[in-house]
Amino acid sequence: MPINRTPPTSPHPLTSVAGTDEPATTLLCFESTLHQCASAPNLSADSNITERKKRKFDGAVSNSSEKINRTMFAAFSNKQESYYEDLMSKMNSIIEQNVELKKSVEMMSEKYDEFLSRITTLEAEKREDRKLIQQLEDKIELLERSTRATGIEIRNVPKTEGETKDDLCGLVMNLGQSLNLDFTQTDLKDVHRFKTKGNSSPIHVNFTSVIAKEKVMNGIKTFNKNKDKSEKLNTTHLKIKHVKQPVYISECLTYKTQKLYYLARTQHKNYGYSFCWTSRGVVYLRKKTGDPQIRVNSEADFEKLRCSNSI
Incomplete structure (x- = not known):
């Protein structure tokens, strides 16, 4: 079914040029427009078609944007x-x-x-x-x-009631007789008993010379040599009749030497030494008979002995 199109009203009437056979201008333009609408799909390509363009607000928009950017x-x-x-x-x-x-x-x-x-x-x-x-x-x-070179200590001698210095001198004289030593009280410089707890505190004897002291020490060694334990020096040799017990006599040692002698007696077997003794206030050790004696001067010597035995 054909579409009937109504042409737009023209503002101007159709006129023709007088004296000519040309059709009216408006009519030609209208026909040309209709021809283009029917045949040309790209209407924007025709230069005779008027286009509606957007208006540009350059001034106000630009100033506002610039102000915002600056802010x-x-x-x-x-x-x-x-x-x-x-x-x-x-x-x-x-x-x-x-x-x-x-x-x-x-x-x-x-x-x-x-x-x-x-x-x-x-x-x-x-x-x-x-x-x-x-x-x-x-x-x-x-x-x-x-x-202390001239002194000796006599231990394990019981104390008698009312004991005096003369009684102590008599004990020393009895000791000399038992050892077959010829010395008198003039060879004694002093005799006294230490004040300690117990009934048999040590007796300190100080001679007038080192020679007299050495005679006593050598006499004790000779007296006890090759004797049974019960026959060695005891209280009966000091003419103490009511009790019989061993008597021990040693040099009067300093505190340092006493400590060294104690350590030597308790440890000498651990180091392989069989003999331990003191002479003139010095501690000595010896491994066996005939070996040289070793002098102990300080506790550091025991460490040296231990190291030498461990090699």
């Missing part, structure tokens, strides 16, 4: 400036702290060097003082030995 940039710049100032403030604070820390470290380093130097000096002084103390102890030990 945002100014706010961003202010924010960055504030952030930068805060960052610089913190950086300056850190730099100041690092400077102070560096000064503190340098000061501590100087103090450490000073303390190290003082400690080194004190250690050197300590070593010198230790040497001096050892020398003084050795001198004191020699002085004590010299003062």
